[in-house]
Amino acid sequence: MxxxxxxxxxxxxxxxxxxxxxxxxxxxxxxxxAEPPPEPSRNGSFPVQDNAPDNGVPSRPEITPATSAIPDKGTFQESDLIGPAEGIFGKGAQGLGKLIEDILKKQGRPNGYIVGREGGGAFMLGLRYGSGTLNHRIEGNKPVYWTGPSIGVDAGANGGSTLILVYNLHDTQDLYERFPAAEGIAYIGGGFNASYLRRGNVLLIPIRVGAGLRLGANVGYMRFSKKQRWLPF
CATH class of the missing domain: 1.20.5 (Single alpha-helices involved in coiled-coils or other helix-helix interfaces)
Known part of the structure; x- marks a missing residue:
């Protein structure tokens, strides 16, 4: 046992x-x-696993950052131009706001403008002198002067204020050149006109309100400079 x-x-x-x-x-x-743990992604983060049962409740949607449109800070709007225009032309310049509005609709917003005064006279051959301040959206404010000879069926003298809209001037150094010009002038006591000048991609649109007695049409050019010049050529 x-x-x-x-x-x-x-x-x-x-x-x-x-x-x-x-x-x-x-x-x-x-x-x-048992199931192996999830491997991290390339950026070092782990994927999120949603093991919640399907109970008919929708999952939380992904939240994406809101993006807002960035305004164009490289150009001047109509409201930026009306104030300086009224400052040199006065609020009594009828049709000025409508003219600026029409130009902006056709040409778009300028990235610069010049405010100043000029005077000139002609008897077949003409001369023009002006001075003002270039307001550039990127490079700021700079003094500017201009002169210009002209020839045509043109006689009389006039003087007044000038607003020049400046387009496609990415480097202000490109302004100090000769710009071909052609215009018709009609000042009988007072006048109001606009013309177009182009050199390469740079476009200038002078808007003039002046007083005097001058009538005719001419061709020539406007030469811009950093310092005042007495020779018009």
Missing amino acids: APFILVSYSAHAQNEATAPIEAIDGDLSRQHT
Whole structure:
């Protein structure tokens, strides 16, 4: 009986000893078969896993940053031009606002303008002298002078204020050149006119309000400079 009891006890002890080992092996097996953790993306962030049940509630939409339109700060608007125009022409210059509005509709917004005064006279051959301030959206304010000869069926003298709209002047150094000009003039006591001058991509639109007695048409050029010049050529 003693050997039988010893053998039975040994078998029972062996079964109890192997039971915890089998439980541990089962736990390790379950851990080994579990899903691996997500790998980070290239930028180092982990993807978001949404394991929420489909209960009919829509998921939260992605929020994208709002973008606002950046205003064009490189040009002058109509409101920027009316004030300087009224300052040199006076509020009594009828049709000035409408003229500026029409020019902006056709040509767009200028990136500069000149305000100043000029005077001239002609008898077949004409001369023009002017001075003012160039207001440039990028490079700021600079003094500017201009002269110009002309020839045509033109006689009389006039003087007054000038507003010159400046387009496509990305470097103010490009202003100090000769700009071909052609215009018709009619001042009988007072007058109001606009003309177009172009050199390359730079476009100038002088708007003049003056007083005097002058009638005719001419061709010539306007030469702009940094310093005042007495020779008109």
